[in-house]
Amino acid sequence: MQGLTFDIAHMLAGSLVVVSFLQLYQDRLSALINIFALHALVLALSVAWQAFAQEAPHLYITAVIALIFKAIVIPVALRRIIVRLGIHREIEAVVGVGPAMLLGIGLVALSMVVMLRVTADADPLAREDLAFALSVVLLGLLMMVTRRNAVSQVVGFMSLENGLVLAATGAKGMPLVVEISVAFSVLIAFIVIGIFLFRIRERFDTVDMQELDRLRGERR
Amino acid sequence: MTLDGLTGVLLIPALSAGLLAALPGYRLSSRLNLLAAFLTFAMSVSLFVVEPTSGPYLLVDDLNKVFIVLTTFVAFTTSVFSASYIEHEIEIGRLKPGYVRFYHAMYQVLMFAMNLALVANNIGLMWVAIEIATLTTVLMVGIYRTHEALEAAWKYFILGSVGIALALFGTILVYMAARPVVGEGLDAMVWTVLVTQAAKFDPALLNVAFVFLLLGYGTKIGLAPLHAWLPDAHAEGPTPISAVLSGLLLNVALYALLRFKMLLALNPAALAPGPLMVTAGLLSCVFAAFMLYRRRDIKRMFAYSSIEHMGIIVFAFGMGGPLANFAGLLHMTMHSLTKSAIFFAVGHIAQVKGTQKIADMGGLTVTHPVLGWGLVLGVVAIAGLPPLGIFMSEFLVVSSTFSRAPWLVMILVFGILVALGALFLRLNTIAFGEPRGTSAPAEASYVPMFTHLAIVLMAGIYLPPPLVIGFQNVAKLLG
Numbered sequence: 220m221q222g223l224t225f226d227i228a229h230m231l232a233g234s235l236v237v238v239s240f241l242q243l244y245q246d247r248l249s250a251l252i253n254i255f256a257l258h259a260l261v262l263a264l265s266v267a268w269q270a271f272a273q274e275a276p277h278l279y280i281t282a283v284i285a286l287i288f289k290a291i292v293i294p295v296a297l298r299r300i301i302v303r304l305g306i307h308r309e310i311e312a313v314v315g316v317g318p319a320m321l322l323g324i325g326l327v328a329l330s331m332v333v334m335l336r337v338t339a340d341a342d343p344l345a346r347e348d349l350a351f352a353l354s355v356v357l358l359g360l361l362m363m364v365t366r367r368n369a370v371s372q373v374v375g376f377m378s379l380e381n382g383l384v385l386a387a388t389g390a391k392g393m394p395l396v397v398e399i400s401v402a403f404s405v406l407i408a409f410i411v412i413g414i415f416l417f418r419i420r421e422r423f424d425t426v427d428m429q430e431l432d433r434l435r436g437e438r439r
Numbered sequence: 440m441t442l443d444g445l446t447g448v449l450l451i452p453a454l455s456a457g458l459l460a461a462l463p464g465y466r467l468s469s470r471l472n473l474l475a476a477f478l479t480f481a482m483s484v485s486l487f488v489v490e491p492t493s494g495p496y497l498l499v500d501d502l503n504k505v506f507i508v509l510t511t512f513v514a515f516t517t518s519v520f521s522a523s524y525i526e527h528e529i530e531i532g533r534l535k536p537g538y539v540r541f542y543h544a545m546y547q548v549l550m551f552a553m554n555l556a557l558v559a560n561n562i563g564l565m566w567v568a569i570e571i572a573t574l575t576t577v578l579m580v581g582i583y584r585t586h587e588a589l590e591a592a593w594k595y596f597i598l599g600s601v602g603i604a605l606a607l608f609g610t611i612l613v614y615m616a617a618r619p620v621v622g623e624g625l626d627a628m629v630w631t632v633l634v635t636q637a638a639k640f641d642p643a644l645l646n647v648a649f650v651f652l653l654l655g656y657g658t659k660i661g662l663a664p665l666h667a668w669l670p671d672a673h674a675e676g677p678t679p680i681s682a683v684l685s686g687l688l689l690n691v692a693l694y695a696l697l698r699f700k701m702l703l704a705l706n707p708a709a710l711a712p713g714p715l716m717v718t719a720g721l722l723s724c725v726f727a728a729f730m731l732y733r734r735r736d737i738k739r740m741f742a743y744s745s746i747e748h749m750g751i752i753v754f755a756f757g758m759g760g761p762l763a764n765f766a767g768l769l770h771m772t773m774h775s776l777t778k779s780a781i782f783f784a785v786g787h788i789a790q791v792k793g794t795q796k797i798a799d800m801g802g803l804t805v806t807h808p809v810l811g812w813g814l815v816l817g818v819v820a821i822a823g824l825p826p827l828g829i830f831m832s833e834f835l836v837v838s839s840t841f842s843r844a845p846w847l848v849m850i851l852v853f854g855i856l857v858a859l860g861a862l863f864l865r866l867n868t869i870a871f872g873e874p875r876g877t878s879a880p881a882e883a884s885y886v887p888m889f890t891h892l893a894i895v896l897m898a899g900i901y902l903p904p905p906l907v908i909g910f911q912n913v914a915k916l917l918g
Contacts, residue, residue, distance in 0.1 A: 333647060334647075336643065337641070337643035337644045337646070337647050338615070338641075338643075338644060339643075340619065340641060345615065349612075349615065352608075353608070356604070356605075356608060360601065363597070363601065369593070372597060376597070376600055376601070376604075379601070379604055380604060383604055383607050383608055383611070386608060386611045387607075387611050390611050390614050390615050390618070391618065391623060392618065392623030392624050392627075393611065393614050393618075393627075393628075394563065394624060394625045394628055395561075395563035395564070395567075395628070398563070398567065399563065399566070399567065399607065402567050402570055405574075406570065406574065406600060409574060409577075409596075410596065410600070413592075413593070413596065
């Protein structure tokens with residue numbers, strides 16, 4: 220039984236990393252949002268499994284938050300926003316599939332090397348979880364730096380945050396996990412409302428250098 | 440629950456935030472804001488008289504007392520400045536009264552969050568408090584609703600969130616390191632417990648955790664490669680918020696980092712956190728010093744100066760030892776006071792001149808002598824000239840570390856001198872020469888600015904022995 224519990228947790232956490240890879244090369248916003256919903260769903264399953272495996276009922280709350288808020292409410296809201304902003308058909312120039320995958324693989328390898336080495340004494344479940352979680356965090360960061368569109372940056376941030384929730388639930392008996400996931404949900408809600416209210420499309424709406432200079436206050 | 444200093448510094452801002460959100464009328468609410476800030480300051484001073492008992496969630500010790508008193512004091516003087524600043528903003532129609540109500544409520548929420556981060560005895564709670572502080576400042580930076588302000592708020596939001604996320608990962612790793620020793624549950628996140636057991640934690644895990652914490656909280660301190668949000672947020676938000684950001688919020692993030700540094704220092708097998716901090720500090724100091732030359736916006740310029748000074752402070756704490764820690768603490772205090780005084784002056788200057796562009800202001804000592812000379816005094820202080828307090832603290836930083844690492848200190852001194860040159864170059868344009876721009880009379884409150892500068896001047900000449908002893912105790916705590 221112990222073996223099966225571990226395998227399922229391992230599979231779910233591994234799937235989260237795979238879905239992170241899927242996100243990396245999506246160049247259509249609507250497809251990206253769909254993949255993010257899948258990401259959140261896998262996270263919810265993974266957290267629920269951890270709740271079962273650790274016999275920690277409060278983690279089910281985190282799982283339900285992930286399911287309802289991140290897998291349903293946020294994707295629906297984001298889809299409406301991109302339609303309203305008229306960017307739902309836009310194709311975003313992303314790094315090519317090849318380089319993105321290679322960079323991603325490099326980051327996953329890095330997190331495996333770092334986390335598996337330093338957690339040699341920890342129990343295997345937490346250890347694998349932490350290594351996968353760091354991979355998801357780094358892949359989220361990679362996505363944030365390779366994208367220019369505000370919505371896809373936010374999706375990158377949310378998948379990064381999913382990695383953190385995975386890490387927090389993997390750390391057995393960690394207090395305040397539910398509180399932290401609620402705090403993050405508030406943060407994300409703020410971001411999404413911010414995009415909608417202020418119609419932020421890109422970090423810089425224009426690539427005109429003079430405009431950039433004006434924003435930086437450097438023009439006389 | 441009895442009302443002691445500890446609950447006071449948390450409850451007063453929290454309650455007044457609710458009250459201020461409900462009250463219309465900016466005159467009343469700005470006075471109430473001031474009163475609440477004063478009461479919070481009084482409460483924080485009472486911490487020195489009666490020390491409340493620490494629980495699993497809240498803690499008061501010598502280290503955070505210094506931070507709390509500094510935070511609440513600058514918050515109080517800033518609220519005095521804010522009252523006259525906001526009045527002017529409403530008169531010229533830059534801020535709508537509805538936003539002002541929101542502004543005052545947010546000001547108190549920010550005070551609450553910063554105080555909570557400082558008294559938190561739980562690494563998770565501290566993280567949540569710093570997140571709240573980040574969110575409220577994001578909202579306040581964007582309050583003018585101009586394109587530039589929203590841009591700055593967005594940038595701050597994204598970078599701040601990434602920083603906060605990395606810090607959480609570090610926090611989780613610290614818990615993972617503590618769990619096998621302390622046991623599962625709440626205890627493994629409580630400072631006072633962690634500190635007693637830190638020597639037995641897994642050093643490798645602690646090392647990785649510290650790297651994440653340095654990156655995460657370092658973003659909020661504004662250390663060099665991670666500083667991109669800081670100048671925009673300072674330049675586009677209301678000036679009282681620039682003062683609070685520079686003077687206080689950077690310190691709160693620094694406090695979090697120092698706590699984790701203490702934890703690592705207790706574990707002999709863990710990596711020494713010093714060299715990492717020294718490198719980050721030196722990089723910030725020199726980088727920001729050169730960036731000062733290209734600035735055209737007065738608030739941006741002083742934002743870069745904050746990065747430079749945070750670099751010096753992180754350098755001092757990174758070097759460690761009682762003397763360097765003492766110097767770092769003193770420098771942090773002096774920088775908070777001086778930089779907020781400068782922002783008080785800059786806020787009024789930008790208001791009378793109607794612009795933040797350095798090129799459009801000039802001859803300030805002729806058109807507005809009090810503001811102009813106040814700014815001159817502030818810049819002389821921040822550049823580190825004697826006899827003011829920053830000279831004293833920079834001198835201490837240099838002299839306490841020179842024998843240990845002469846080459847590193849040379850780099851630091853080089854950065855300080857480069858910054859001094861840039862500051863005086865710009866000061867010359869702003870304060871002297873042909874008067875440029877409008878010369879409308881200033882309706883300013885000079886009291887907060889000159890109070891801060893007077894303290895800085897006094898500290899440069901004579902430090903009272905109780906203060907020295909207090910700082911020495913804290914410096915010893917920091918190891």
